Amino acid sequence: MKADTLWLQNTLSGKKEAFEPINPPFVGLYVCGPTVYNEVHMGNLRTFISFDVLNRYLRYLGYKVRYVRNITDVGHLTDDSGEDRVEKRARLEKIEPMEIVQKYSRGFHRVSDVFGLLDPDVEPTATGHIVEQISMIQSIIDKGFAYEANGSVYFDVDRYAKEFEYGQLSGRVLEELDQQTRNLDGGEDKRFFADFALWKKASEDTIMKWPSPWGVGVPGWHLECSAMSTKYLGKTFDIHGGGMDLKFPHHECEIAQCQAAGEGSSARYWMHTNMLTINGTKMSKSLNNSILPMEFVSGEHKLLERGYPPMVVKFFMYQTHYSSPLDFSNEALQAAEKGFVRLQKGMESLENMPEGKGSKEDASVLLGVLNDALNHLSDDLNTPRCIASLFEVTNSIQRMQHHSTSLDSDTKSQCLAIFKGIVHDILGLEFSDSSAQNDSLDKVMGALLGIRNKARTEKNWAVADALRDGLSSVGVTFSDNKEGSSWEIK
C-alpha cells in the first residue's frame, strides 16, 4: 500500500475527506448502473467512465476492490402511467420484457468494451434478487418503518424521520418538500406524501411479477440497490456512487431503507458525478437530446461533425473534473483529439529516448512532474490536473529529444512505468498501435518510401511531392526529418 492519501469529495458530509477503507486492503464500491429499457447514452456512460477511473485508481494504489454495479431490469416505473419501464418498452416493441433486458444489457456491455471499461466484479440484476428484496421489506415492516396498503408496501417516511434524519444526503427538508410534490400513481394508498413504494401490487396484465407475503407484485426501484449492496458488500461499505440526478430521491431512499431495515448506514462515502450537457442542458433520455456512445464513434448524429475514437472521447471527458458539468462540442472534441495525439507522441519519444548518462536535473524534473500527475489523482480524482502534468512531462521529453539528450536507464524505466501506469492502467486509455500494421503493408510502404527517397536525393521534388500528396489523400502521412523519412496511417 502506498503512503499517499486519497481524498474524495463525500456528498454525505459535503467535504473532501481522506479515504479510509473499513477493512483495508479491501474496498467495497457500489455504483448505480443503467435501467435497461433502452440504450445507454453518452451521459450515462460519463458516470460509468468516471467510476471506472476510481475503480482503476483504487486498484493501482493496491486496494482489493469489489466493484458492484447493478442492472435495473424491473421496478423502475414511468411517472405518467406508473407502468414498468422495461415492460412498457416490451409492449411497444412487441417482445418479451426479458428480451428487452437482454438486448439492452448486451448493448451496454458492448459499449463498455468499446470504451475500455473494466467489468464490475458483480453485476447483479433486480429480477435476480427478488427474494433478498422481499426479505428486506419484511425487515423494514418488522421494525415498524413500512406499512401494507391494498397489496402494496410503502416506506413510512414520517415515522422514519422521527428517529433518523431523512434528507441528509440531498439537504432536503421534509417540511419544505410538502408543497411541490407531483401526483403519482398509487398516491392514494400512501399515508404521507413523501412515502415511497417498497413493493407495488401488480395489475392483472403485468408480465413481470412475483408472489410475496403481500400479494403478487414488483419491487420498488430504490429497494434493489439497498438489497444488493447489502448482500454483496455488507451492511456498511466503503463507497457508493452514481450520477448526481440520483441523489434525490433514489439515494436518499436507499439510505433510509438500509437504516430502517437495521442494516446500518449503507455507504460511508457517497460520490456523485455531474451531467453531460448539450448547449448547457442536461443530456437526458426524456428530453430526447441524447447522443449514443456508438454515435460518437461513427459520427452518425446531426450534432456531430464527424466520428471520434472512443479513447479520444474518454480523454475529452477527463479534461473536465467529474463533479463539473461537461458541455459537449465538436470544437472541444477536436481540440482533445489533437492533444491526445500529442500525448501519444510524448510517450513514444520517451520510449525511444537513448539511454546514457543523462542529467540529474532532467531525471528529477521528469520524475517530479510524473509524481505530481499521480498526486493530482489522489486529490478527488483530479484528471484535468493530472493530464496537465502529463502535458508538462511531454513538453520536457520533446525538449530533451530536440536537444538529443539521453536519460539513464533506471530513470527512463521508472518514468515509463509511471507514465504508462497513469495512461493505461488508471485512465484506461490505449493509444493506436502504429507498429501493429501488417507485414505486407509494411513492405509496400517501405518500397514507396524508397522510391520517394530516391526522388528526393535526385531533387526530383515533383515526384516526391506527388507521392506524398497522393498517399495523404488515403490517410497516409509521410514526414521527413533529420533521421530520415517515415510514414504513418492516420
Added chain:
RNA sequence: GGUCGGUUGGCCGAGUGGCUAGGCAAGGCUCUGCAAAAGCUUGUACGGCGGUUCGAAUCCGCCACCGACCUCCA
C-alpha cells in the same frame, strides 16, 4: 417558489489569499527543398457592484445571468 452548484482569455477547462495551470486556436522565429512533426517565443482572463485584507479571480454581502434537483433520469 425552495435547495444546491456555476459565471475564468478566441474556444475548452483547472486552480490557489501573493508565485506561468494545461490543451486547442492565433502571431513571430528556428529546423526543413517544400510540408508535417518538433523546439523557442508573444497576446488577450477571472459576470457586475460593494466589503474584509498590505494584497482578492480566490473570503464575505448584494445584484444579474445560467444550470441541476425538488419522488422519471447516470
